[in-house]
Amino acid sequence: MTKALKVVAVSGSLQRPSRTLALVEHLVELIGDAVPVQSHLIELGEVGPRLAGALARSQLPPEIEAEIAAVESANLLVVASPVYRAAYSGLFKHFFDFVHHEALIDKPVLLAATGGSERHALVIDHQLRPLFSFFQARTLPIGVYGTDKDFTHYRISDDALRARAALAVERAIPLLNLRSTAGRHPELVA
Incomplete structure (x- = not known):
């Protein structure tokens, strides 16, 4: 029997409610529908005030250090x-500047972003993917981008965005390769 996959979600939005947060929660829910998960959500809008003044990891308050450790x-x-x-x-x-540069090696990462228009959709491939490539993480092939018009009252209302999110998760699940991951992470195998 396989134990729950430890999924850590990071929403980079600085406000609440947030379209970014709604998209993150939707993706985690879809993953949870496909495989057993234990999820943890980090909202940068909530942790930001305690994070912003730190210049070194040793300066982080314990609760922020715990969030960085959860990511790692x-x-x-x-x-x-x-x-x-x-x-x-x-x-x-x-926030990611405090993550150890070797902590995410081969870790699967599902990338997502939100913006005011379609012209910002390339942020996934031109900004997020290079950041996680630095960490040698395994960015999953399909990212999910939503615009303001895809949401109504901070909830996903566009069927095309729902379909993109479902496809990203559908394509991600086999790549998680739980059996090989379990070799490096015995906590995944009962």
């Missing part, structure tokens, strides 16, 4: 940021 120990990351001036948010980058 996850079996799967779901990360999303709203687009600010053609890139992920500065606080999103600052």
